[in-house]
Amino acid sequence: MKVLAFGTSNSKNSINKKLAFYAAQQINNADVSLIDIDDFEMPIYSEDREKESGIPQLAHDFYKAIGSADSIVMSFAEYNGSYTSAYKNLFDWTSRIDMKVFQNKPVIMLSTSPGPSGAQSVLAAAQASAPYFAANVINAISLPSFFDNFDVNKGVVTDETFNQNLLTAISKL
Numbered sequence: 349m350k351v352l353a354f355g356t357s358n359s360k361n362s363i364n365k366k367l368a369f370y371a372a373q374q375i376n377n378a379d380v381s382l383i384d385i386d387d388f389e390m391p392i393y394s395e396d397r398e399k400e401s402g403i404p405q406l407a408h409d410f411y412k413a414i415g416s417a418d419s420i421v422m423s424f425a426e427y428n429g430s431y432t433s434a435y436k437n438l439f440d441w442t443s444r445i446d447m448k449v450f451q452n453k454p455v456i457m458l459s460t461s462p463g464p465s466g467a468q469s470v471l472a473a474a475q476a477s478a479p480y481f482a483a484n485v486i487n488a489i490s491l492p493s494f495f496d497n498f499d500v501n502k503g504v505v506t507d508e509t510f511n512q513n514l515l516t517a518i519s520k521l
């Protein structure tokens with residue numbers, strides 16, 4: 349199974365990228381493609397820019413990466429209760445190719461932050477809007493207090509509730 353994994357952050361040390369990679373690796377026989385959304389940086393979306401120059405190639409590349417995957421594991425970073433601007437910009441451009449950004453793929457949505465909320469606000473927003481963007485959300489799972497619940501040296505989640513919920517989600521793929 350081809351699994352596309354990414355964190356919705358352009359931070360070099362993104363904890364959400366680490367979490368997405370860990371989760372994707374738990375899928376049996378997964379061929380995991382871990383991408384960095386920093387490699388998809390484009391000018392800030394504007395309708396004027398789109399009219400003048402069209403949709404950048406990087407948005408097409410991201411759309412194709414989703415289209416060629418069998419399933420998606422993504423983990424949401426939360427900035428001020430919402431999406432990072434890096435992800436929102438990538439998402440806005442991609443949605444101009446096709447509003448069905450997720451192309452009916454099964455998606456495991458995750459989120460984490462260093463604090464106890466575990467970026468639940470952005471995760472809830474992403475889950476609520478998923479049907480408009482043709483995401484078949486298998487489950488949405490937040491990992492609170494990342495540095496208490498993730499062994500950074502081993503790259504594994506140590507919180508058993510999260511791991512159980514993740515395995516249940518994976519079994520539905």
Ligand SMILES: Cc1cc2nc3c(=O)[nH]c(=O)nc-3n(C[C@H](O)[C@H](O)[C@H](O)COP(=O)(O)O)c2cc1C
Nearest residue numbers: 357359362363364365425426427428429461462467
């Ligand atoms: C501008 C900014 C806003 C943030 N707002 C939130 C927030 O609303 N909720 C939260 O849980 N963490 C917030 N944080 C902390 C992030 O969760 C933390 O930086 C985390 O490492 C981001 O995920 P990443 O490492 O995958 O980029 C914020 C960080 C920044 C830089």
